[in-house]
Amino acid sequence: MLFPHLGHSALRRPPALGPEEGTAAIAMDLDLQPSKSAEALEKVSQGAFSCTEEARHCWTTHEKNALRKTRLEAELRSLRSQLRQHQTRINAFVKEEQREKALTENLLHLQDAELQLGLPKLEIDHSKGVCWVGEPQDEMSEAEALGAIKISFDEEGTLLRAEPHPALGLSDYAERAVAEQDFAMLVTMVWSRLCAHSGLDTKDAAAHMAMAKTGGA
16 A cells, blocks of 8 residues: 555545535536636727727827828928919019119110210100100290190000190191001101201200200300
8 A cells, every 4th residue: 555554544535426416516616607707708808999999099090190191291282382483483573673674774875875866855754644855844944845745545555646735836747646656756746846946956956955954054
């Protein structure tokens, strides 16, 4: 025997349970196991639901950020396009300003050259509807008053009316100037009559006007 100090009674098998007692023990074990499993499943289910909600929230946030990024990129492209358009217009305005400045300087040089060559100074005041042949003055002499031509143009620049001073006797030329749209011809005739009225030829009259303009004797 392996354990001689133990009696035969110690090696006896436990008494067998009857049918009713065995069934009760098994029922007790079955009652305890499902409750623990249910708790574990509930915890797992809650964890899975929490993870699902978190994932859904992350995905929704991702979609919102993606839409916001797309919208911002579209706005950025639009702003860049507007900036290029503004820059193009600015460049065009700068070029136009430079062209107008050069044209103005050329006209001023041409006007000085015309005055030196005996050509009259021509100034048009559209707000008053008057064209001045010669140098207009605040206090006009009789000859200077004769140099005023009443005019009017339409929006396209067509000459509608041209009325030189009646004393010059140029009504026929005025009608012809309007009919043929030849205002320069009428200005030439007015200048010629002004020179005849002052007793000077055209070159002397221009030189006289230039001296008066600069304050010379």
